[in-house]
Amino acid sequence: MSAQHRRIGIWVSGLVLGALPLAALATTLSSSLVPKFVDPLPRVCGATKTPNCAVMTPTSTANNLDHYEIAARPFTQQILPAKDIYGNAFNKTSVFGYGPNIAGTPVCGESGVDPGNCFHFPAASVAAQKDRPVEVNWLNQLVDSAGNFVTYPAGARVQQNIHWANPPGICDDGRHQTDCVGRGGTYTGPIPMIPHLHGALHVTSASDGIPEAWYLPASVNAAAFVASGSDYCHETAGARDCTPTPGAAQFRYPNNQPPTTLFFHDHTLGVTMQNIAMGLVGAYVISGVPPDDVAPGVVPSGDYDIPLLIQDKRFDTNANVLAAEEGNIEVVNGKSWPYLSVEPRKYLFRIVNGGFNSYLHLHFSTAAVNFTQVAGDQSYLPNPQSRSTLLIAPGERVGVIVDFQGVKGRTFTLQTDSVQVLQVRVGQNANGDTGPVPAALPFQAIPALANAPTVSVALFDSLLGAGDQHTAVPMRWDEPTTEFPATGSIQEWDIYNAASQDSHPIHLHEVAFQVIDRRNLDGSCVQPCGPRPGETGLKDTVIADRGQITRVRADFRGAMPGLFAWHCHITPHEDDEMMRPMCIVADPAHQSANPLLDGFAGCPAQ
Ligand SMILES: [Cu+2]
Incomplete structure (x- = not known):
């Protein structure tokens, strides 16, 4: 890219950036119309599958390998409550989300849907085990029922005049290629996607989901577009875990890393924010056995192990997603301002800041409840830490144990600063509990070498x-x-x-x-x-x-x-x-x- 084009790219994108918030403001749904704490928190699984949470089902577990077929599809999901504060219906929201490659697009949480085989924003979790590889065939099925590609909604943050995936294949400077400053204007083409497992260690470059490894759906009408980015399945001479297939990329994750919470999300060059805002995100939990992990029953598990993917969002008045850097509606696990009914006992929360430009400063509205932080992005902490406030930036994860034993029958909220996020309703009876949080947790430090570069x-x-x-x-x-x-x-x-x-x-x-x-x-x-x-x-x-x-x-x-x-x-x-x-x-x-x-x-x- 020449310096001249670089300068033009910045100048034009500056104009577009300046204009976007005005457009967003004009149609943003007012948060005051959205009643809070109407719907329960959608449950995605932590380390273990239970009948009450959504988890991906592998299509094969042969050869010491869990194989998944995970598709991204368009569907609608009731993110907002069914009705606004005046009793007028809210539309379902059009989202892109991940789910199994099966007929139909059953949405998690709807009646009669198998929680092991459903689509959702955020996705049903992937429950992985340390040292047991997971292979995912990621399918871009962002097409309609006729097999034609779907497009971004009006007002999407797709800036063709910044350096981006550019499936039209003609750059601003006339070169015929992808992954460059495009020619501007509204993009009405197919959706490029590339899943990245955030926090996955020791994967090959071909399985990492780098930004120029995107690919389009294998749609019937996309011939005018370039089907994939310049790094798609690029290790042709080396790694054999990415085989070029129209609309798909198969990646392998070795999981030879400490037990923790990862998350997968889209990473396409220049449209990462838009694709995540549409819903392409989900939790991926690695668990293990001692000495890598705590022994069973030491920390809350099963229904007491709850991922919380927090994303502040904006919507227009038709409940369509507006990709905005900072939202006015707090969405947890794909539901605006949900509530969570808990027993008076300990819970493990795996908190993911899946937002865009908002640091979370989480605390409870009552001083009677605190966090005991046991994990960060990549591992347990060596020793648990009692914390009243959690600072979590976009991309960071925090594992906390929260004990509701002393607040039977009470209702309060999890907040970021003064903004409510999630209501907690504590019942009267606990069905068992875990013991005290151990003073030492599984952790191996990275050696401090005197000669480290x-x-x-x-x-x-x-x-x-x-x-x-x-x-x-x-x-x-x-x-x-x-x-x-x-x-x-x-x-x-x-x-x-x-x-x-x-x-x-x-x-x-x-x-x-x-x-x-x-x-x-x-x-x-x-x-x-x-x-x-x-x-x-x-x-x-x-x-x-x-x-x-x-x-x-x-x-x-x-x-x-x-x-x-x-x-x-x-x-x-x-x-x-x-x-x-x-x-x-x-x-x-x-x-x-x-x-x-x-x-x-x-x-x-x-
Ligand atoms: Cu930054």
């Missing part, structure tokens, strides 16, 4: 760069790769947020890291020096506040060679190229030990 990277407003506050310049997604970590290595990444006006949650694909500390730009340690409360476990997304150097120790042992990404997880920033390639390079020992990777061609130009 240090990588300096820098944040700008909606772009990233390589180097420190003196040397880094903002770089776009398709400028030459600057990060080449070696497989098998442990690296310190120093994330300089000197030039941006904001705080950004920074996510590395493929690896886990530990927060070392945060430094002021003069090098002095931000006090109290060390990880913040709740950051003591392994993580994959870290808040990098402005005026600070956020230092993490990243573990590339077990990482696969190839092209991955690191980026801000505020999705509008990510879509605006606050995202950079990361080429993990194989050391010779690793390569010869892994015949699947023989002939690996290195990282292609992204």
Whole structure:
């Protein structure tokens, strides 16, 4: 891309960005019309399947491998209550969501629907076991009943004049290719999608779901569009776990990582926010056995293990999704302001901030109930931490145990700041309980090596760069790769947020890291020096506040060679190229030990 086109791209996208909120404001459904706490929380499963929660059913469990066929389809879901505060009906919302590749599109929670075979936003969970691989054939079935592709709703945040997937295949500068600044105008073509399992470690590049690996549905009328992005199934010489098939990509997740909560979501270049806002997101839980996991019965399980995917959303007055950076309606597990009836006992909540630009500051409206945080993004914390407020950025996950034993019969809310999110109704009788939370939890630290290489990277407003506050310049997604970590290595990444006006949650694909500390730009340690409360476990997304150097120790042992990404997880920033390639390079020992990777061609130009 030439400098001239780059400048035009920024200028035009600035205009579009400026215009979008006005359009959104004109039709935004007022939150005051939406009654709260009318419907129960939709239940997706945690680590174990129960009859009361939705979980994906594998189509095969042969050969020590769980195989799933997961389709993305358009359907409608009652996200808002059936009626507004005046008794007028709310429409169901048109969503894109994941579900099984079966006839019909049964929606989870509707009567008579098997909770192991249904579509939903967020998706029924994938319940995986440590060291048991999961293979998913991800199918883009965003088509109508005649097999024609469906399109984005009016007002979608699809900016053809930014660097994006660009299925029309003609760039702004006249080149014939995808993954570039497109020609502008309203996009009325088929939906590109690429599922990424956020937090999956040790996957091949071909299975990672990087932004240019998108693909269109195999629809009958999409011949005018390019069927897939430039990184779709790109490891033709190496990994054999992505076989090009129209409208599909088969990925493999080894799950050789500590038990934790991951989530899958769409990651298509330039339209990640729009695709997630439409509903392409779901929880993926890895559980294990001691010593990797706690023994059965030590922490709440089954119906007492509840993922909460929180997303602040906007709708228009017809209940259509408006992709907005910040919503005015709190949606938990696909329902606006739901309630949850609980027993007076302990629960495990796996909280996912699945929103776009909103940091959650969660607390209960009563001081009688607190959180005991037991897990972060990538693992248990070494020791549980009692916390009254949880700060969770987009992309981060937190595992907490909450004990309702002392608040029998009471009703209160989970809130972010002063905004209500979820109502909790505590009953009178508990059907058993778990014991005290153990003082020590399964955790293996990343070794602090004296000779670990240090990588300096820098944040700008909606772009990233390589180097420190003196040397880094903002770089776009398709400028030459600057990060080449070696497989098998442990690296310190120093994330300089000197030039941006904001705080950004920074996510590395493929690896886990530990927060070392945060430094002021003069090098002095931000006090109290060390990880913040709740950051003591392994993580994959870290808040990098402005005026600070956020230092993490990243573990590339077990990482696969190839092209991955690191980026801000505020999705509008990510879509605006606050995202950079990361080429993990194989050391010779690793390569010869892994015949699947023989002939690996290195990282292609992204
Ligand atoms: Cu950001």
